Amino acid sequence: MSPENSYAFDECSILKLCKIKIPESYRLFFKEDSLIPRNHYILNKIVAALDKKGISKYKFVPGNFEQNAVLHVNQILENKRYQIRILGESFRAQIIDQLEDFYDELHANFKDLEKINSITPIKEIFIQNEKELIKEKNIPEDDDMTIIAAYRDFSCESKKYLISEDEHFWGYKDIILNNFNIHIIRERECEAIL
Amino acid sequence: MILSKDEAICLVLGLSAKKEISSITKLNKLLARLNLHLIPINLDFDLNKFGSFNADLKNLESNEYYELSPYEYKDKTINKFILKPEGEQLFGKVIHSKLNKILTEEDFESLKNNINELSRLPASDISNNEHKMLFVDAADRHTLIQKVNIVHVDMLDLYEQIDKIPSDTFAGIRLRALIEYCFYLSKYLKEKFMRLRDEYDFDAYMFDYYFLYHIQSIVSFLNQQIETEDKDLKQINKYYQYIINSVKGRYPFSLENKDLHRLVAQ
Numbered sequence: 001m002s003p004e005n006s007y008a009f010d011e012c013s014i015l016k017l018c019k020i021k022i023p024e025s026y027r028l029f030f031k032e033d034s035l036i037p038r039n040h041y042i043l044n045k046i047v048a049a050l051d052k053k054g055i056s057k058y059k060f061v062p063g064n065f066e067q068n069a070v071l072h073v074n075q076i077l078e079n080k081r082y083q084i085r086i087l088g089e090s091f092r093a094q095i096i097d098q099l100e101d102f103y104d105e106l107h108a109n110f111k112d113l114e115k116i117n118s119i120t121p122i123k124e125i126f127i128q129n130e131k132e133l134i135k136e137k138n139i140p141e142d143d144d145m146t147i148i149a150a151y152r153d154f155s156c157e158s159k160k161y162l163i164s165e166d167e168h169f170w171g172y173k174d175i176i177l178n179n180f181n182i183h184i185i186r187e188r189e190c191e192a193i194l
Numbered sequence: 195m196i197l198s199k200d201e202a203i204c205l206v207l208g209l210s211a212k213k214e215i216s217s218i219t220k221l222n223k224l225l226a227r228l229n230l231h232l233i234p235i236n237l238d239f240d241l242n243k244f245g246s247f248n249a250d251l252k253n254l255e256s257n258e259y260y261e262l263s264p265y266e267y268k269d270k271t272i273n274k275f276i277l278k279p280e281g282e283q284l285f286g287k288v289i290h291s292k293l294n295k296i297l298t299e300e301d302f303e304s305l306k307n308n309i310n311e312l313s314r315l316p317a318s319d320i321s322n323n324e325h326k327m328l329f330v331d332a333a334d335r336h337t338l339i340q341k342v343n344i345v346h347v348d349m350l351d352l353y354e355q356i357d358k359i360p361s362d363t364f365a366g367i368r369l370r371a372l373i374e375y376c377f378y379l380s381k382y383l384k385e386k387f388m389r390l391r392d393e394y395d396f397d398a399y400m401f402d403y404y405f406l407y408h409i410q411s412i413v414s415f416l417n418q419q420i421e422t423e424d425k426d427l428k429q430i431n432k433y434y435q436y437i438i439n440s441v442k443g444r445y446p447f448s449l450e451n452k453d454l455h456r457l458v459a460q
Contacts, residue, residue: 025454066364086458087378090438090449093371096364
């Protein structure tokens with residue numbers, strides 16, 4: 001981990017930094033008093049290490065906070081262990097509230113990188129090098145490419161890291177590194193950059 | 195989203211004439227009035243025969259945001275409340291970071307005009323109509339019961355349509371939550387009001403009456419929002435924040451009450 005490198009996070013990974021407090025009335029349906037997203041601890045460890053060394057963290061704007069937050073909540077509630085027997089809609093909304101509060105406070109802690117909408121050459125590279133992905137559609141979304149365009153053009157003295165669990169990024173990590181000089185790091189592997 | 199006590203006091207002071215309030219009684223009434231504008235504040239109110247009140251407010255002292263300035267009135271020493279510059283800053287911050295999420299410009303204008311106008315009246319004139327509006331008095335008991343029955347049936351109709359609302363946006367998620375919560379809250383209020391005896395409700399808790407009042411007032415809005423694709427996020431958020439989040443841990447029907455499941459099941 002070096003100040004000469006840059007460290008950016010995709011929005012879904014940023015949302016996993018938020019530990020969800022379970023309201024008292026729902027505690028009887030859970031064994032815990034909070035919901036901890038997958039890879040929460042390792043992501044927090046990276047953020048804490050960056051903060052300790054005074055190294056800037058980056059996120060991409062404009063984000064898709066609403067869409068990503070809804071997706072994040074759905075992933076949390078898909079867990080079959082959770083049997084919420086009262087006011088399930090209110091529980092979902094309470095998680096959204098907490099994510100929104102968390103995201104509002106987070107702005108000051110991350111620097112912004114403006115997404116770049118001109119993506120035609122990037123798209124061609126992905127089309128020429130199309131891969132069979134496991135969960136996602138083979139070709140990354142346009143929004144993913146605006147992130148790559150922004151980070152590609154960002155000036156950095158040494159290595160550029162993008163932390164993401166999106167298969168559109170890690171599924172193409174070699175292509176992205178060779179063509180755009182961006183190191184994709186999956187959440188579960190990000191201890192490697194400590 | 196909820197305003198702390200100091201934030202709420204700075205808000206009413208900031209909106210009042212000359213940015214001051216002439217007595218604790220008037221401050222009490224203006225703070226209670228925020229509930230009519232669905233602004234969640236971290237202050238509990240009871241109802242007595244003179245309207246909503248919070249007994250703890252009488253212990254307020256000057257702080258960094260406002261000062262108490264004594265003056266003589268009819269042989270009594272009374273404290274007036276004056277907003278300090280730090281309070282004005284807090285007032286601006288509250289509007290920018292909190293009220294902005296729940297109030298439209300028109301809502302805010304209405305709040306501003308209302309508080310400013312009331313701040314010029316004697317305290318005794320401010321909450322004269324509160325009991326009438328909320329049907330707290332024993333003479334209105336029959337109307338109160340009728341009202342809670344109607345509201346509960348209306349909410350049942352809405353609750354049965356909840357699956358029409360997609361939950362892929364914040365507006366949709368909060369609208370579904372609001373309808374579900376109001377349905378069960380109206381059921382709770384129905385059980386509670388049915389048990390009231392004929393005399394004045396001496397244990398009257400302001401939120402019981404205000405929640406019923408507000409749920410009734412939003413039924414047509416909820417109906418309209420179920421049907422429209424273009425949901426009004428700010429308005430939904432205003433009702434959601436007030437009805438679901440304003441009383442966390444301070445009211446029996448609250449998501450922070452560990453025994454809520456018993457109230458839902460009753």
